[in-house]
Amino acid sequence: MNSISQRETAKPNMGNHRQETLEEYFQNWLTRVRAGRLGSLPLLAGLLIIAIIFGIREPMFFGPRNFVNLLLQMAGITTIAIGVVFVLLIAEIDLSVGYVSGVGSVVMVLLLREEASNWSWPLAMGAALLTTTMIGLFQGYLITKFGIPSFVVTLAGLLAWSGIVLIMTTQYSNIGTISMQDDVILGIANSYLTPT
Known part of the structure; x- marks a missing residue:
């Protein structure tokens, strides 16, 4: 018997595979639960x-x-x-995602302040997305290039980016609130679609 026919005979017959019924699925699930494999139960x-x-x-x-x-x-x-x-x-894991999004939000709000250089909301939103993308690329580079565990990199990122958010907000406000008057962004943040 040559090697081609051996490979063909070694293949399982996929045509005979029967789809599990709903009743069988629940019976198998109940068997797993009784065996102590609770999963997300x-x-x-x-x-x-x-x-x-x-x-x-x-x-x-x-x-x-x-x-x-x-x-x-x-x-x-x-x-x-x-x-x-x-x-x-x-x-993998990303512990810094909350503060990375916070950095993006603060960048956008700082660019939309009345005292800023009159950025339009699409440009400010693009700058925020670019900032967060660059942060993600930087952290991903550290993880992939140097083999540092993602837990360590993103934990350090969480601490660093939370500090940057604090510095950025307190630099432009004593109370941590930055005023911004862009109608589109305020509409996205505060409005919702009604059923009518």
């Missing part, structure tokens, strides 16, 4: 218990206004979390 159970407790204590908790409020409050964090998912999928 404790997290889901804890979340459900918390939701039930809050729902009992506050009748408006399951109301539509609360869900709209939660969606509005989590929009920014969820957007950042979507990017972090890709980092986690390659078994």
Whole structure:
């Protein structure tokens, strides 16, 4: 028998693979749970218990206004979390993502101040995105070129970028709030689409 026919016979027959039914999936899942492989079940159970407790204590908790409020409050964090998912999928971690986005926000606001050189909102937003991209490239370069663990690089980045945000905000304001009057950016930050 030659090597080609050996490879052909070694291939599994993919045509006979049967798709698992929903009932079989749940039976297999129940078997795994009984064997002690709980996976994310404790997290889901804890979340459900918390939701039930809050729902009992506050009748408006399951109301539509609360869900709209939660969606509005989590929009920014969820957007950042979507990017972090890709980092986690390659078994790395980014601890500095919050302050990197903070640096981008402060750069944009500083460029949109009335005292600044009258940047338009697309240019200021582009400058903020360019700044955060360069920070990500710098940290990624340290991780890939020198083999420094991403935990160490991004932890150091978290400390450094939080300091830079503090310096940038206190340089232009005594109270840490920088005033900016761009209608488009204020609309993006404060408005939401109504159902009508």
